[in-house]
Amino acid sequence: MDWFIAPDYWLSRLVFQRALAGVYLVAFLTAALQFRALLGERGLLPVPRFVARVPFRRAPSLFHLHYSDRFFACCAWAGCAVSAALLAGVDGYLPLGAAMALWLVPWALYLSIVNVGQTWYAFGWESLLLETGFLAVFLGNDEVAPPVVVLFLLRWILFRVEFGAGLIKMRGDACWRNLTCLDYHHETQPMPGPLSWFFHHLPRPLHRVETAANHVTQLAVPVLLFTPQPVATAAASLMILTQLWLVLSGNFSWLNWITIVLAVSAIRFPGGGAPASAPDTAPLWFEVLVLAVAALLLFLSYRPVANLVSRRQVMNRSFDPLHLVNTYGAFGSVNRVRYELVVEGTADAVAREDSDWRAYEFRGKPGDPRRWPRQFAPYHLRLDWLMWFAALSPAYAGPWFGALVERLLEGDRATLRLLRRSPFPPDAPPRYIRARLFHYRFTTWRELRETGACWERTYVRDFLPPTRLAETAERI
Incomplete structure (x- = not known):
């Protein structure tokens, strides 16, 4: 042999x-x-x-x-x-x-x-x-x-x-x-x-x-x-x-x-x-x-x-x-707190806090607190992963987040296909987009039974103030 x-x-x-x-x-x-x-x-x-x-x-x-x-x-x-x-x-x-x-x-x-x-x-x-x-x-x-x-x-x-x-x-x-x-x-x-x-x-x-x-x-x-x-x-x-x-x-x-x-x-x-x-x-x-x-x-x-x-x-x-x-290597450090970016749009002519803000839902990353996480691996949701990094620091989002906001304001069909749900149809995109940072945590057993929500979230700060298409390049 x-x-x-x-x-x-x-x-x-x-x-x-x-x-x-x-x-x-x-x-x-x-x-x-x-x-x-x-x-x-x-x-x-x-x-x-x-x-x-x-x-x-x-x-x-x-x-x-x-x-x-x-x-x-x-x-x-x-x-x-x-x-x-x-x-x-x-x-x-x-x-x-x-x-x-x-x-x-x-x-x-x-x-x-x-x-x-x-x-x-x-x-x-x-x-x-x-x-x-x-x-x-x-x-x-x-x-x-x-x-x-x-x-x-x-x-x-x-x-x-x-x-x-x-x-x-x-x-x-x-x-x-x-x-x-x-x-x-x-x-x-x-x-x-x-x-x-x-x-x-x-x-x-x-x-x-x-x-x-x-x-x-x-x-x-x-x-x-x-x-x-x-x-x-x-x-x-x-x-x-x-x-x-x-x-x-x-x-x-x-x-x-x-x-x-x-x-x-x-x-x-x-x-x-x-x-x-x-x-x-x-x-x-x-x-x-x-x-x-x-x-x-x-x-x-x-x-x-x-x-x-x-x-x-x-x-x-x-x-x-x-x-x-x-x-190779993974998770040399572990986050103690989870932050998530929630991207929202409104069709109102003037963007106010009480405007009709509607959230974009991503396929894999947490959004709606009542929506249970799905299994996607081994399929890789690349945008969802980068959104997690963006929530850690704006530096991670610098090269691409402004372009993402532009595409949402344009109703770009290819970009919208990356999402689970858009609150605006491609032919009627929002006038303004904003992004807000939230602290997410898993609910307790008691909270899950009472509310049916697996996440509890708390507003932290604005990540991107209300932005129109002409303002995107200036603000991001």
Whole structure:
């Protein structure tokens, strides 16, 4: 048997590849349905404006060569089509080289989107999908068992995801060290899910157990990924259970799901070895290519490793424009209080406090206190996430919030499609828009029974005073 391959991980590779294709599909679908309002020619942060000032070498993308909304849509929907084909297992019917080329297509397309996505794509899971997707190119298909070195590199990604997140917590907010962060986190996280209210109301001792278990899973268990089986399988399985707990407690896009996909690659399924008809060697050209890529990735790992051991560790940073090796982390600090922006409009000729102000309802972020949070992950509501950051500080909203207000005042249909409900039809937009900052907290059990509301909110201050279309550029 060739030392280069690991036939015992035949089924592991199959599950990994199909699951990764599913994540790709969600990512491209998110891009296809949201890009026009966010990044399009009349978007909040237009791609043409970005590529005009950022050179190709800093952000390699097809859109440096050409951009139009139609071309972007073609790329996003092509990514959906290729991802669906990979999910259906088309790569298993192709020659090895053609299968690798097919896996390279969604990686190249998504890299092109991420590199022009600006703040809408500045999330760690974008780089994580690209780094994982690049390695998937070299996992092979039914013509060869999965290469040992690629399986190792997938574990190396998973180790950095978990261990980096664990270190940033221990070095960051003191509440992680005194085990109190989860007293707040379920309430103040970017986008609560349908069960977050219940997680928040778990007994405080259980929150301490949650936090301690998180430290064990992120700081101790990742080391076991590099031990012999079945210990590595047990470690990966524990990580999957932890991620499923996070899936239930909130909406974190596909972060949890891509982490689960990575963990699957470390599991050796009983009876999941290569079929008897499978080749017991790998082609020489394939071995040379995989080893060369592995050497490159290990070389590029220097800066992420230096970041891990640094006292000034940063989260979610890419060190190369291709996002080949990155650093990860999440929630180095936890908010104690939840703030939300409520955007309202009025058709009145003069904007007064007693005018008929009507609120815009977003799909995922809290708004109406009686509306229960929905489950959206792994689908990513990009505007809703950025609204959470905007509520933390106006600095986060500076590049795009003024354009959002303009589009609402214009009744822009693409922007309105990002929302759950607009109180004004596109052909009769409001005369004024305002934004107010509120403090939100989960209601108690008693308040929930009495009012039916899961949130209680208190006005804090104006974020944007009443603004007309001609005044938008001056006030924001």
